[in-house]
Amino acid sequence: MPASPATAESTLPEFIWDEALIRRYDLSGPRYTSYPTAVEFTPDFRVDDMVKAAGRSKAAGGPVSLYTHLPFCAHLCYYCACNKVITKKRDKAMPYVERVLKEAAIQSKLFGADRPVQQLHWGGGTPTFLPKDVMEHLMAGYGELFNLQSGDDRDYSVEIDPREVDEDTLPTLWKLGFNRISLGVQDVNPVVQKAVNRIQPREMTEGVLNEARRIGFRSINLDLIYGLPYQTPESFAETLESVIDMSPDRLSVFSYAHLPDRFYPQTRIQGDTLPSPQQKLTILHNTINRLLEAGYEYIGMDHFAKPDDSLAVAQREGRLHRNFQGYTTHADCDLVSLGVSAIGQTDDAYFQNNHDLPAWEQAIDAGQLATIRGVGLTRDDQIRRWVIGQLICQFRLDREQFQAAWGADFDSYFADELRRLKPMIQDELIGDDGRVLQVQPAGRLLIRAICQIFDLYRKEGASQRFSRII
Numbered sequence: 001m002p003a004s005p006a007t008a009e010s011t012l013p014e015f016i017w018d019e020a021l022i023r024r025y026d027l028s029g030p031r032y033t034s035y036p037t038a039v040e041f042t043p044d045f046r047v048d049d050m051v052k053a054a055g056r057s058k059a060a061g062g063p064v065s066l067y068t069h070l071p072f073c074a075h076l077c078y079y080c081a082c083n084k085v086i087t088k089k090r091d092k093a094m095p096y097v098e099r100v101l102k103e104a105a106i107q108s109k110l111f112g113a114d115r116p117v118q119q120l121h122w123g124g125g126t127p128t129f130l131p132k133d134v135m136e137h138l139m140a141g142y143g144e145l146f147n148l149q150s151g152d153d154r155d156y157s158v159e160i161d162p163r164e165v166d167e168d169t170l171p172t173l174w175k176l177g178f179n180r181i182s183l184g185v186q187d188v189n190p191v192v193q194k195a196v197n198r199i200q201p202r203e204m205t206e207g208v209l210n211e212a213r214r215i216g217f218r219s220i221n222l223d224l225i226y227g228l229p230y231q232t233p234e235s236f237a238e239t240l241e242s243v244i245d246m247s248p249d250r251l252s253v254f255s256y257a258h259l260p261d262r263f264y265p266q267t268r269i270q271g272d273t274l275p276s277p278q279q280k281l282t283i284l285h286n287t288i289n290r291l292l293e294a295g296y297e298y299i300g301m302d303h304f305a306k307p308d309d310s311l312a313v314a315q316r317e318g319r320l321h322r323n324f325q326g327y328t329t330h331a332d333c334d335l336v337s338l339g340v341s342a343i344g345q346t347d348d349a350y351f352q353n354n355h356d357l358p359a360w361e362q363a364i365d366a367g368q369l370a371t372i373r374g375v376g377l378t379r380d381d382q383i384r385r386w387v388i389g390q391l392i393c394q395f396r397l398d399r400e401q402f403q404a405a406w407g408a409d410f411d412s413y414f415a416d417e418l419r420r421l422k423p424m425i426q427d428e429l430i431g432d433d434g435r436v437l438q439v440q441p442a443g444r445l446l447i448r449a450i451c452q453i454f455d456l457y458r459k460e461g462a463s464q465r466f467s468r469i470i
């Protein structure tokens with residue numbers, strides 16, 4: 001098992017798999033890409049609330065993160081739970097991007113055009129569905145509306161479907177300023193690929209990854225999913241060997257939750273072709289062991305990274321943060337989000353655009369913002385967001401740091417939570433020496449359950465609206 005470089009302040013525990021504990025604490029739980037989580041967003045939070053939040057953000061200044069949701073995909077993957085629009089018509093891309101730029105013009109005024117864009121992300125759907133000239137048009141428009149950066153410390157990332165890459169795609173993205181990519185893979189096994197309607201030969205993925213590396217992209221990530229039809233512990237072990245051979249800097253290994261009532265495309269997947277819960281647990285256990293053995297670090301919440309990748313470094317140094325794009329090293333960025341269903345964030349608010357494409361288009365065409373819900377944060381929400389952020393990113397919480405950040409005594413503020421944490425301390429998911437709460441090796445996989453203790457909105461524990469932890 002790889003040891004993390006240890007310092008007095010940031011010794012990361014190793015990993016322990018305890019199946020009895022996993023079963024006891026395997027409740028459904030939020031992924032805490034926000035706190036309060038998206039289920040607390042309400043339609044009472046209106047466009048003018050968003051405008052005021054953006055105004056406060058502008059007054060405070062500082063760098064921003066710019067997210068764009070690009071929803072189109074040429075083919076439907078049957079497992080997919082993302083907000084996407086399946087179409088073969090590439091000519092849909094330009095009108096969409098024109099509207100994104102209209103929305104960007106409004107938001108740039110609200111948030112401030114001068115603030116450095118330290119982080120930029122194109123997600124989807126499939127951003128590489130966009131023809132080259134459309135990508136260029138979008139980034140050129142952003143260049144006029146925002147203060148895009150060219151320094152090495154910028155993180156400009158894009159989600160790539162290797163099936164939607166031609167010889168121009170990667171050089172174009174590099175020229176546009178992207179320096180990080182994430183490739184959707186899911187599984188390299190042909191039987192699994194056929195069952196989920198995603199034929200993507202291993203050589204295709206490897207070719208794109210090698211080309212990206214040659215061009216200079218760093219922190220190259222691959223997405224895998226376990227729990228897909230026809231996967232077995234043996235088949236997934238083989239997939240993992242192929243992927244380790246490709247040597248990505250980061251790996252996301254997501255759990256597939258089969259919810260055909262919620263995600264219509266999943267009705268094309270037959271329940272009896274899925275691995276059993278016990279097989280899924282075995283796959284996860286083997287995957288973690290193998291990735292640790294191969295030299296990756298477990299960052300938490302489905303994410304692995306090589307020890308020299310910026311995510312692993314930031315975690316060791318206590319600088320890791322989490323937002324809607326997952327883990328990030330950019331703590332102080334407010335999130336300006338554009339496109340259908342996109343979620344923005346400031347110090348004291350979250351707000352989401354309409355997730356229905358025609359409705360989003362209608363709002364933009366009327367010269368309006370498309371915010372349909374959100375939530376304003378109380379001071380208590382901000383405090384709890386900080387606490388959950390420390391636990392989920394750093395796996396530790398220092399009472400002195402809490403006092404310094406919030407001017408409050410941790411033990412008095414969280415007396416009830418500390419009482420409810422006791423069984424977890426007894427079960428050695430988390431340790432408490434009176435100064436620091438430290439997530440223990442057996443607690444790292446169950447971090448969502450630990451975080452839920454500090455979540456005011458789920459004091460009673462599990463809520464069925466969240467996917468299962470494992």
Ligand SMILES: C[S@@+](CC[C@H](N)C(=O)[O-])C[C@H]1O[C@@H](n2cnc3c(N)ncnc32)[C@H](O)[C@@H]1O
Nearest residue numbers: 079080081124125126159160161184223254256
């Ligand atoms: C927007 S897609 C990535 C970019 C591109 N569309 C692609 O598929 O290559 C984001 C990722 O979400 C994950 N994902 C989508 N649906 C999922 C589901 N039902 N369960 C778990 N992961 C899922 C996949 O790993 C996918 O790569």
Ligand code: SF4
Nearest residue numbers: 073076077080082125
């Ligand atoms: S996984 Fe990616 S390519 Fe497949 S449908 Fe979802 S967003 Fe589109």
